[in-house]
Structure formats: structure tokens, C-alpha cells
Amino acid sequence: MLDAxxxxxxxxxxxxxxxxxxxxxxxxxxxxxxGLWSLMREARDAFGRVGCGPGTRIALxxxxxxxxxxASLAICASATCVPLNPxxxxxxxxxxxxxxxxxxLVTTPDQDRRVVQRSFATRFQPVLQxxxxxxxxxxxx
Numbered sequence: 001m002l003d004a005x006x007x008x009x010x011x012x013x014x015x016x017x018x019x020x021x022x023x024x025x026x027x028x029x030x031x032x033x034x035g036l037w038s039l040m041r042e043a044r045d046a047f048g049r050v051g052c053g054p055g056t057r058i059a060l061x062x063x064x065x066x067x068x069x070x071a072s073l074a075i076c077a078s079a080t081c082v083p084l085n086p087x088x089x090x091x092x093x094x095x096x097x098x099x100x101x102x103x104x105l106v107t108t109p110d111q112d113r114r115v116v117q118r119s120f121a122t123r124f125q126p127v128l129q130x131x132x133x134x135x136x137x138x139x140x141x
Contacts, residue, residue: 007077025066043074057102071130
């Protein structure tokens with residue numbers, strides 16, 4: 001059994017394998033372990049600004065992309081990740097967002113706008129957008 005959490009493991013990898021590729025996808029810039037750890041710290045700070053930390057549920061709706069991988073890692077390193085299927089029907093998504101008790105919704109720019117619209121309709125705010133260039137931005141109404 002590991003004696004560390006995901007954040008500690010990522011920090012150790014950043015120190016040990018700093019320049020090695022951590023995330024790679026066709027047609028996209030790669031992200032090394034040092035960059036991944038920097039992104040994790042940035043995400044942790046962003047989550048903290050809206051009251052999310054260890055034990056807080058953060059919902060994630062994203063297609064199977066490099067952003068899904070990095071967002072999942074960032075959420076797991078900072079809080080509790082609740083991944084949701086981006087193919088849910090509108091009613092299913094609405095019910096889940098109401099039932100979850102999550103404090104934040106993370107999505108990607110390629111995700112259907114209905115996710116963001118549903119989140120606002122269910123008073124599920126704020127929404128954090130995870131961008132392909134590994135920048136984070138909060139969406140507002």
C-alpha cells in the first residue's frame with residue numbers, strides 16, 4: 001500500500017522526473033512532470049479560492065481528452081473527484097447535479113454548453129473551465 005496521496009506522489013515525480021513527459025497527445029503540446037505539478041498547485045489554489053479542499057466534492061464533466069486526465073489528477077490531488085458522463089441526458093445531468101452536493105463543477109471548452117446551463121439552472125456554481133493550454137478560468141453568469 002502506498003504511504004502517500006496523489007498530491008505527494010505528483011510532487012515526488014516532479015522532483016525526480018522534472019523534464020520527462022507526463023501527458024502527451026497527438027497534435028497537442030506535451031506536459032512534463034514539472035509542468036504537471038505546477039498545474040496541480042495552480043488548480044489547488046483555484047479550488048481553495050472557492051472553498052474546495054480535502055473531502056470537498058468536485059464534479060467533473062469532460063470528454064476523453066488530455067484535459068480529462070489532467071483535471072482528474074488535479075481534483076484528486078486537492079479534493080474528491082466526482083466524474084460524470086458527458087453523454088448524460090439533460091434530465092439525468094440535472095438530477096445528478098442537484099443530488100451530488102458538490103461545491104464546484106469542472107468542465108472543458110469542448111463540452112456542450114448545456115452542462116454549464118444546467119449547472120446554473122440548478123444553482124450549481126461556480127464553474128471552472130479546464131482549457132487545452134492548461135489554463136484555468138472561472139465562468140460567470
